[in-house]
Amino acid sequence: MxxxxxxxxxxxxxxxxxxxxxxxxxxxxxxxxxxxxxxxxxxxxxxxxxxxxxxxxxxxxxxxxxxxxxxxxxxxxxxxxxxxxxxxxxxxxxxxxxxxxxxxxxxxxxxxxxxxxxxxxxxxxxxxxxxxxxxxxxxxxxxxxxxxxxxxxxxxxxxxxxxxxxxxxxxxxxxxxxxxxxxxxxxxxxxxxxxxxxxxxxxxxxxxxxxxxxxxxxxxxxxxxxxxxxxxxxSAYDVIHVIYAGYQHGRLFVSNFGLSALVETEWIRLNIPCVLRVFWVLRVAEHAMLLLMDNYDEDSDEGLKVSTLLAVQSLASMAKSLLVTGCETITAVLGMTSVISFFCHYIGSFFQWILLTDEEEDKSIGTVSAILFYILALQTGLTTLNPEKRFVRLCRNFCLLFTALLHFLHNIVNPMLMSLSASHNPSTHRHVRALGVCAFLIIFPISLLVYLWSQHTISTWLLAVSAFSIEVIVKVIVSLMIYSLFLIDAYRSTFWEQLDDYVYYIRAFGNTIEFCFGIFLFFNGAWILLFESGGAIRAVMMCIHAYFNIWCEARAGWSVFMKRRTAVNKINSLREASVQQLDRLDDVCAICYQEMHSAKITRCNHFFHGVCLRKWLYVQDRCPLCHDILYKIDNDPTKDNNSEDSNEDNSDNQNILLDDEDPDLLLGEGVR
Structure with missing residues (x-):
């Protein structure tokens, strides 16, 4: 430009x-x-x-x-x-x-x-x-x-x-x-x-x-x-014509492309984030000038003799006053939200630079932070509080926002860890960068918890921050454990059949901890809603949390568990290959291309690793080579008439993809 x-x-x-x-x-x-x-x-x-x-x-x-x-x-x-x-x-x-x-x-x-x-x-x-x-x-x-x-x-x-x-x-x-x-x-x-x-x-x-x-x-x-x-x-007629033309344009645009497209287009045309940032900076600068003029008048009466300690206290008091007045109206909160989004975007860019990644999806950290801060401001009634309580609430919202930012940083570093370990990347400095970010995501929440619990009494807000911080620590530890398993597997010369089970158990442990914290946060929010500070926005946010973070997670976890159990039962119904059969075959698994020391035999007499075949069953129920049925539904000959129906049902399921949270998908063909 x-x-x-x-x-x-x-x-x-x-x-x-x-x-x-x-x-x-x-x-x-x-x-x-x-x-x-x-x-x-x-x-x-x-x-x-x-x-x-x-x-x-x-x-x-x-x-x-x-x-x-x-x-x-x-x-x-x-x-x-x-x-x-x-x-x-x-x-x-x-x-x-x-x-x-x-x-x-x-x-x-x-x-x-x-x-x-x-x-x-x-x-x-x-x-x-x-x-x-x-x-x-x-x-x-x-x-x-x-x-x-x-x-x-x-x-x-x-x-x-x-x-x-x-x-x-x-x-x-x-x-x-x-x-x-x-x-x-x-x-x-x-x-x-x-x-x-x-x-x-x-x-x-x-x-x-x-x-x-x-x-x-x-x-x-x-x-x-x-x-x-x-x-x-x-100009009265021209003004009315411009307003009517704008209304007609908006109505036609919504009918053709939808309301969300209109909002996005106008958001870009008006450059709203930049306008809000400039508005908030000018607003804060105005209040800062007024405060400086007041301090100058007071100091001039005292001969302008202020010690360093008093100067620091004066700056701290001024910063507190600017933060309080910077969120006293809805427009001021929007401006502060835009400024916070700007800083969070560059924090995310800094960690992306450390990790040497440039994923477009990871650049939405500024938008997510802005939405979260604004929802917290509305939920806690920030603009309706008196100045002292508003400052306390603002600091608490900043603390919650930063813990959420740590979760977002984990979402950036976790795929990097999995990629480095699974792809046998020999670049040592990339491993060191990723592990350094993980160390920060563990040390900083622990330090924050130690400080908060030593300076504040127990409260619902402190419990919420603690839950978020412990949750991010658990997620990082789970990622490091899986990263370690993948590294061990990378240096093994033989196929490790138990790797899939170990990864599943570790992820299941981490997901269970997160689910328990989600339930805890729901009851914590219910206590706040009933006994501390109610409100329609908080009630709506609790319903959203209950649906997405509790119900949907529980349903997804149960679905993964049932898929895994069904796949294990199907694999157990297949014959185990003997050592003589494997020696006579002298071939590799057609799924992972690794040597077979143990294998399962399908109905069509094809040999595969049991673990690889189990992961294949998450995708479809047919043989990877000949597309025949992998296992028998029922051995009763009287039910052969229903075999065609069963084949049709199985063929309908062949396009079912594994859920994103399923740990076994990460151990698919690309890992080997």
Whole structure:
């Protein structure tokens, strides 16, 4: 991407940031309405009055306060919704329409800045003129200019300097307005605009009546304001047409490609992650500037003598304050989520660089981390907590997120370990890199657990973090044990029939531990839901966890167990080859191409390793060489009529693939 393209992309991102600030400010508005002190006093005075009944007072209070408060809250809610909707509509506009909106807002802002600048300058000029007339005869600025009264004109506290400053400001504003306004650009209007902006400054130089000079800023703003109003009314049809065209485009796109395709397309077009990151960084920078200004004022009173310890404490307090304010609204949480996704992506890229891998599937760590953090924020009600509790909850969410990140790193290193051991890779440095990452995935969770249990009392959050950490340790140990078995098998000169059983038992042990932790986490979440902090989002997440991590895992594990048991029973029904038969055959197994010291004989008189044949049965029930039935269903001759049906059933099952979690699939033909 060229430098010009990068600059245009950055400008487009910056153009979409202000609508997010508008939404953020609307979300900060509280919908509550406390009772005012005057109302409380009036109610108390009515209660103490002997001629007013208490029930009547309560009715008056209810009618005068409750309904007014409800109407005011409803009005604020509608205004906030309208403001958020308008800002989001501006956010999703195409770049050309977005520029038009900003040009209109800029021209409108220039009109108001010009008006308030003129008002401020005229007030100061009138005050200085009034103070001067009390000591000397009234002399206008124009007379000073004609008389070349440089002393009065160059007086820094005099009205002449104010007029010159206002001249410069209004001329600059008029030039900007002439170039950015979207109204008709007639030559006469373009020439009148600078005169209109600078008219109050001209009048301030003349000996005009104070009342006329006082109202001159209003008249100077009429022409540019009329142009802005004309643009607004003349563009109303275009605005409605753009909104309707966008609606039609979205509706047609959804009907043709689906809602998910529309969301993905708009996500890429708007560059939402980058926009959210820029918004959050600017938002945090704004709060940091305010905190620095406050600290500077406090330090200036104390002589700017701050020790190193106090400076560190001040930085820690500032960081805590920035983190708290950085997640006080939904938009702020989205921005923080995007920043966390950015850092997690590069953490994953760092470990990919260590492992010398570049798998595309492993690059989704940033997306997964963002989704997990945002779900945790919604689940724990992060935006509704007070600052102190919000900081504690945020730290806990970060801890949970990092333990989940360790699981993702294990998913990256585990296939690497299996590949290195099964493919007999002689590259020592790749083995060292993978083992180093595994060591980190064991040492860091243990250190984290030691620190957390020494600094915090037992709680549901601590139990959840501990479960996640122990689970990742168990998964890494299981991966290392299987990696060791594969390495031992790689240096063996003979076929190792028990390898498949050992791998199955190790994986079964690890999967059982993970399943038990899944049940434990479900009950831990149920306790939190019932007794600590409930909520619809937490209930939905618990249902998802119960289905995917408990029910689906239990069903998959039981399916693997039944497949294995069925395959073992089928293999046991086959004849065992004798040593004389193997010597007479003098051949290798057609599945793994290894020498046969023991073998099973199929109905079609083909010889295979029992372990290889068992793994083949996970795929289909026919011979790998002649595609005949591998085993007999029933030896009863009276049921031969059903053999064709059995053959059809077996042929229907020949395309059944082994589940991804099945450990035996990893020991297939490619391993040998």
């Amino acid at each position: 060229s430098l010009r393209s990068k600059a245009l992309a950055l400008v487009e991102v910056l153009l979409r940031v202000p609508p997010l600030f508008v939404v953020d400010e609307f979300l900060k508005i509280s919908l509550g309405l406390p009772v005012s002190a005057g109302e409380e006093v009036s109610v108390l005075s009515n209660i103490t009055d002997d001629h007013v009944d208490i029930s009547d007072t309560e009715a008056i209070y209810y009618d005068a306060t409750f309904y007014n408060a409800f109407a005011f809250i409803l009005l604020k809610f509608l205004v906030c919704c309208l403001g958020c909707m308008s800002a989001l509509c501006v956010f999703v506009l195409y770049t050309k329409h977005l520029i038009i909106v900003y040009l209109y807002l800029l021209s409108l802002g220039i009109v108001f800045v010009s008006y308030w600048t003129n008002v401020s300058a005229i007030k100061q000029i009138q005050a200085l003129t009034l103070a001067a007339t009390s000591t000397q005869p009234s002399v206008s600025i124009l007379e000073d200019i004609l008389n070349l009264n440089l002393k009065s004109l160059l007086d820094l506290d005099g009205p002449g300097i104010l007029v010159v400053q206002n001249f410069a400001i209004q001329f600059t504003l008029s030039v900007i307005f002439r170039n950015v306004h979207l109204g008709p650009r007639h030559q006469t209007l373009q020439k009148l605009l600078p005169i209109t902006f600078m008219a109050p400054s001209f009048l301030a130089m003349l000996p005009v009546p104070p009342n006329l000079l006082h109202h001159s800023p209003v008249f100077s703003a009429l022409l540019p304001l009329c142009l802005v109003k004309y643009v607004l009314w003349s």
